[in-house]
Amino acid sequence: xxxxxxxxxxxxxxxxxxxxxxxxxxxxxxxxxxxxxxxxxxxxxxxxxxxxxxxxxxxxxxxxxxxxxxxxxxxxxxxxxxxxxxxxxxxxxxxxxxxxxxxxxxxxxxxxxxxxxxxxxxxxxxxxxxxxxxxxxxxxxxxxxxxxxxxxxxxxxxxxxxxxxxxxxxxxxxxxxxxxxxxxxxxxxxxxxxxxxxxxxxxxxxxxxxxxxxxxxxxxxxxxxxxxxxxxxxxxxxxxxxxxxxxxxxxxxxxxxxxxxxxxxxxxxxxxxxxxxxxxxxxxxxxxxxxxxxxxxxxxxxxxxxxxxxxxxxxxxxxxxxxxxxxxxxxxxxxxxxxxxxxxxxxxxxxxxxxxxxxxxxxxxxxxxxxxxxxxxxxxxxxxxxxxx
Ligand SMILES: *Cc1c(COP(=O)(O)O)cnc(C)c1O
Numbered sequence: 001x002x003x004x005x006x007x008x009x010x011x012x013x014x015x016x017x018x019x020x021x022x023x024x025x026x027x028x029x030x031x032x033x034x035x036x037x038x039x040x041x042x043x044x045x046x047x048x049x050x051x052x053x054x055x056x057x058x059x060x061x062x063x064x065x066x067x068x069x070x071x072x073x074x075x076x077x078x079x080x081x082x083x084x085x086x087x088x089x090x091x092x093x094x095x096x097x098x099x100x101x102x103x104x105x106x107x108x109x110x111x112x113x114x115x116x117x118x119x120x121x122x123x124x125x126x127x128x129x130x131x132x133x134x135x136x137x138x139x140x141x142x143x144x145x146x147x148x149x150x151x152x153x154x155x156x157x158x159x160x161x162x163x164x165x166x167x168x169x170x171x172x173x174x175x176x177x178x179x180x181x182x183x184x185x186x187x188x189x190x191x192x193x194x195x196x197x198x199x200x201x202x203x204x205x206x207x208x209x210x211x212x213x214x215x216x217x218x219x220x221x222x223x224x225x226x227x228x229x230x231x232x233x234x235x236x237x238x239x240x241x242x243x244x245x246x247x248x249x250x251x252x253x254x255x256x257x258x259x260x261x262x263x264x265x266x267x268x269x270x271x272x273x274x275x276x277x278x279x280x281x282x283x284x285x286x287x288x289x290x291x292x293x294x295x296x297x298x299x300x301x302x303x304x305x306x307x308x309x310x311x312x313x314x315x316x317x318x319x320x321x322x323x324x325x326x327x328x329x330x331x332x333x334x335x336x337x338x339x340x341x342x343x344x345x346x347x348x349x350x351x352x353x354x355x356x357x358x359x360x361x362x363x364x365x366x367x368x369x370x371x372x373x374x375x376x377x378x379x380x381x382x383x384x385x386x387x388x389x
Contacts, residue, residue: 013340020047023362025345033340036370037347041178041210041321041357044237045279049361052240052278059274066270068263074277075268081280082234082248084219089254092268093245096209096235097125100172102247102262103205103231104129104147107170110256111203114149115168121155121180121350124172124207133172136180156186164196170203170231175221178210181350182316182323187225194227203230209245213237214283214360216319217292224318237360239275291360295319298367305375311382322356323349324374329385338377344370 003012019026023046025033038044045052066072079090091106093099108114118124120135131140132147140146153160155177164171171193177183197204206229211221213234218224220232230253235245243266249257295318302315306324313325326332332348339346349355354374358367 022046023359033343033345035345036356036358037345038357038359041236044360045240046359055274055278059271063270074273078273078276087251088248091247094243094266095245097127097130099233099245099247100124100130107203110253111169113169116150117171119155123179161196166200168202170205172205174207176211176318181353184318190225206232208232209235215321239272242272242275244272297364301371309378324354326352330381
């Protein structure tokens with residue numbers, strides 16, 4: 001089957017995912033796969049997870065959508081779970097890019113300033129504001145003029161600190177750059193950026209769209225680095241697969257986000273909120289401890305089985321967000337296709353990097369089986385590459 005009626009904006013693999021159970025997926029030919037991508041970091045709790053499924057099914061029997069013109073207890077409950085005892089407020093959206101748009105608008109309106117500092121190799125989404133803050137010329141190509149006032153610095157570079165000046169409204173960054181190549185920020189550098197922002201009266205926006213909701217073994221990745229952002233954004237993992245986004249900001253920012261200042265018809269949709277409530281209720285300290293322990297086992301396996309391979313330049317990331325940077329002689333798409341044929345679904349990122357985002361609930365046996373399979377495929381490709389030389 002070749003799709004005929006939709007714009008060809010995606011490079012698609014020639015099969016469709018039609019079913020899922022636990023951490024396994026089935027395609028339209030009946031082939032089954034172990035899932036090491038979670039719908040790009042979305043289905044962190046796997047498929048047909050009984051509590052989420054029950055919550056959504058129950059909500060479907062009541063109301064699917066109401067207008068934001070009315071009070072909404074479910075939204076407030078989810079927002080309360082999200083802020084987790086901190087003095088913050090939530091604005092709901094429908095996607096990661098929309099959450100970042102909200103952050104950009106709020107930062108400019110609250111500070112009365114326009115400048116935004118973003119980073120090379122970042123990804124913040126595809127709408128105009130978020131795309132303009134995305135440090136990737138391929139994503140911006142052909143869409144000029146972009147939103148003005150946005151400049152870029154080098155990630156993890158001390159020289160970036162000098163660019164944090166009082167004329168900026170905000171600095172936006174990912175704690176682990178996802179799409180750009182799975183580059184983790186250095187703890188000391190991230191903390192220095194945070195401190196410089198505070199000293200200069202510049203808001204720090206952390207994009208947790210990919211890193212949040214347990215992905216790195218913390219509710220939000222910034223918690224694992226001891227950071228204190230003014231605003232953070234989440235989306236992907238928040239509902240385990242229904243459209244959602246959320247921007248979380250300090251309470252005092254509310255003066256710039258009063259009635260009529262921002263909004264969206266679908267935002268905070270009841271079915272999505274039912275799923276988010278279930279996800280957040282299950283994102284307990286005990287689960288996060290387990291995720292960190294499982295990630296530790298995975299990183300041991302990566303260090304011993306994958307990193308030493310001649311076609312692997314290095315392995316980067318944090319928790320269950322992993323980038324295997326490959327030698328140019330081994331195109332990442334060839335590796336992904338080979339793994340697919342052997343029943344393992346993976347992703348790419350940045351520059352020839354194999355990206356792994358397994359559901360955070362995956363058990364060690366499956367996690368380690370997947371890593372062993374990747375090591376085996378990379379070993380076979382190494383032999384091919386070296387015998388061809
Ligand atoms: C995926 C992603 C986005 C965009 O989210 P959408 O829901 O696709 O709009 C923004 N920021 C980061 C870090 C992402 O990984």
